[in-house]
Amino acid sequence: MKFIDEAKIEVIAGDGGNGVASFCREKFRPFGGPDGGDGGKGGSIFAVADRNINTLVDYRYAKLHRAKDGENGRGSDCYGKGAEDVFLRMPVGTLISDPNSGEIIADLTEHEQVVLLAKGGEGGWGNIHFKSSTNRAPRQKTDGKPGEQRELKLELKVLADVGLLGMPNAGKSTFITAVSNARPKIADYPFTTLHPNLGVVRVSHERSFVIADIPGLIEGAAEGAGLGHQFLRHLQRTTLLLHIVDLAPFDDAVDPVKEAKAIVKELKKYDEELHAKPRWLVLNKLDMVPGDERAKRVKDFVKRFAWKGPVFEISALTRDGCEDLINAIYEFIAEQRQKEHRAAETRVVEEARSIASIEPDDPRFKSIE
Ligand SMILES: Nc1nc2c(ncn2[C@@H]2O[C@H](COP(=O)(O)OP(=O)(O)OP(=O)(O)O)[C@@H](O)[C@H]2O)c(=O)[nH]1
Ligand SMILES: [Mg+2]
Structure with a gap:
């Protein structure tokens, strides 16, 4: 068994949806105001530490990870839907760095630790935001921002005795x-x-x-x-x-x-x-x-x-x-495992004692209840 302990991946967050310029056109309101909604935000990509995963082997095969773009806004005050975020589960012990600069982005040391890898783009603004007393029919709108994109190096520190x-x-x-x-x-x-x-x-x-x-x-x-x-x-x-x-x-x-x-x-x-x-x-x-x-x-x-x-x-x-x-x-x-176990138990007992010894008139007492 070769131990897979390194992988290079690319993460691409979703772009924000565009805002739109639109005007209300109803039967009895032919010259209604602006009603172009905002674009939804693009999906972000996160890493999540998971103690049930032992290798980076999955990332050897699936290298590219994308989140979806946000939807564009629409008329009639409709906002575009934001895209769902993507969570990449990795083993506890994974070190995430930039392969070019070597900069360490995150060290996943605890189960369920969450780290943002690439942020989804913000949605653009629809023209409803640009209405003012001097401009009742704004045609401005902004486009969504692009999602972040980066290459990442994943390394798993071996967990051995x-x-x-x-x-x-x-x-x-x-x-x-x-x-x-x-x-x-x-x-x-x-x-x-x-x-x-x-x-x-x-x-x-x-x-x-x-x-x-x-x-x-x-x-x-x-x-x-x-x-x-x-x-x-x-x-x-x-x-x-x-x-x-x-x-x-x-x-x-x-x-x-x-x-x-x-x-x-x-x-x-x-x-x-x-x-x-x-x-x-x-x-x-x-x-x-x-x-x-x-x-x-x-x-x-x-x-x-x-x-x-x-x-x-x-x-x-x-x-x-x-x-x-x-x-x-x-x-x-x-013997070492037992020592660690005993040390952990001592810590728990000490903590329990310190909690139990608090008097009811101690201000900390309330927070325990
Ligand atoms: N006679 C004898 N040869 C051994 C013994 N242990 C290893 N060898 C031989 O020494 C050579 C190197 O063994 P490896 O186990 O590949 O050495 P290594 O320390 O893993 O080497 P690297 O992976 O290159 O760092 C091989 O030809 C082995 O057969 C031993 O106890 N007795
Ligand atoms: Mg060897």
Whole structure:
């Protein structure tokens, strides 16, 4: 499953209907006054955040979104009908920006959040508005205003519990394939992965979590080297990062410690908060290290990398060590979820207490009733 997380669309709001110039012509009032009505407003286009939608896939196919024009005004004081607004439902987590300037228009963070994308044009005025004491038969009328029109870039920030971080070829996609339902492309050249992939890891029937595999990072990513570092945004909402390191590089000249340090540096450059997130070290490709060298190589790496956090030794290819890692991740995530849950409950209880403690003579008391 390729995770669709980007789309470009165009939205065109409706034009306002034109106002008309018309005069009342009835049998017994042959020279009646002006009666040309206003045009109706054009339909606007809104984005609505919807937590029941998970991808932007619909917007890959339907790129152009139009609202209808307002109706023109008519004689006999008839106003044109306004056109209906159009609501585009998008997943919570969608970032809407201008593809040309990069300006962020909206960040949909809450269910049912509504944002105006393109405003419908106002209707024009009919000649009834132009009647005055000096001009009883005005012929003026105005046309409706055009609706707004713009191109938009939609990006969905991946919602995953765990994010994979590492150099190209470290084995990130091999790992997500080994432990989840994701089936990204795997190959022995760098930058095989060009889009984030999401995988669901099922620990047991009702215990699961989501991992995000993102393109590899290299030194200088902040300055645009490789595929740049923009994919790191997908890791911002995760609970845990796994730093995957190839401990058996094909090329002897490559020093895994130096590479691992470069990744951490890029992470910090991108965002301090992301850098401060819980991060575990996952040493991969241990099937390539002769058994008697393994312990020494791991120890040496951890020492030179000056790493004090959790370390896991795996082979994503043979799946050696993967089950232990997955179980540890699940326990960690479940604990975090519980902590969040408890914090939310505490907030609710505190709020309830503060409401309950208000005395009847307190001016705030009325507003509670
Ligand atoms: N021997 C061995 N090879 C592995 C292991 N994990 C991955 N590989 C190989 O390493 C190469 C790169 O693996 P990928 O999973 O595509 O690496 P990646 O980190 O996703 O790379 P990019 O998508 O390019 O960033 C492939 O040829 C894999 O078969 C492992 O544990 N042992
Ligand atoms: Mg990959």
